[in-house]
Amino acid sequence: MVVENLQDDVKTVVDRWKGKEGNLIMVLHDIQDRYGYVPRAAALEVSRQSGMPLARIYEVLTFYNYFKLKAPGKFNVAVCLGTACYLKGAPALIEEIRDILHVNEGETTKDGLFHLQIVRCLGCCGLAPVITVDQKVYSAVKKSDVMGIIAEHSKTI
Ligand code: FES
DSSP states (O other): OOOOSHHHHHHHHHHHHTTOTTHHHHHHHHHHHHHSSOOHHHHHHHHHHHOOOHHHHHHHHHHOTTOOSSOOOSEEEEEEOSHHHHHTTHHHHHHHHHHHHOOOTTOBOTTSOEEEEEESOOSOGGGOSOEEETTEEEOSOOGGGHHHHHHHHHTTO
16 A cells, blocks of 8 residues: 555644544554554654654554554455364465465565455354455355455456
């Protein structure tokens, strides 16, 4: 994702929350809403414009799971590694995805298309093992299905 007008974007957000209680979190929320994550350059700019130490900003960013420090992919591929999915072969699905996309958990492919996320129980254990790509749920997934699932989304570009 190209981050243009970063200084102006950060100024708008910092000005909006200036002097308000809990403003650092709100500033970071606004930045993530805008970019889909909090780029390091934006964190540096928040520090520069607000006078808040960068270490404090990263304390907040790393404390809350909500904040993303890396650009998300166009598609979020979530593999469930809850007990039911684990027992029904989810680890092999993860291996297959890693082999095909060359990413580890929490990483996005170089082309920015796919982000791999490992989750714990999606609440549909009867369908195990489960993969979701954004809102679409794939159930009883076999290792041999993975390539097709990835290809299905690559085609939509
Ligand atoms: S363990 Fe995977 S959906 Fe519950």
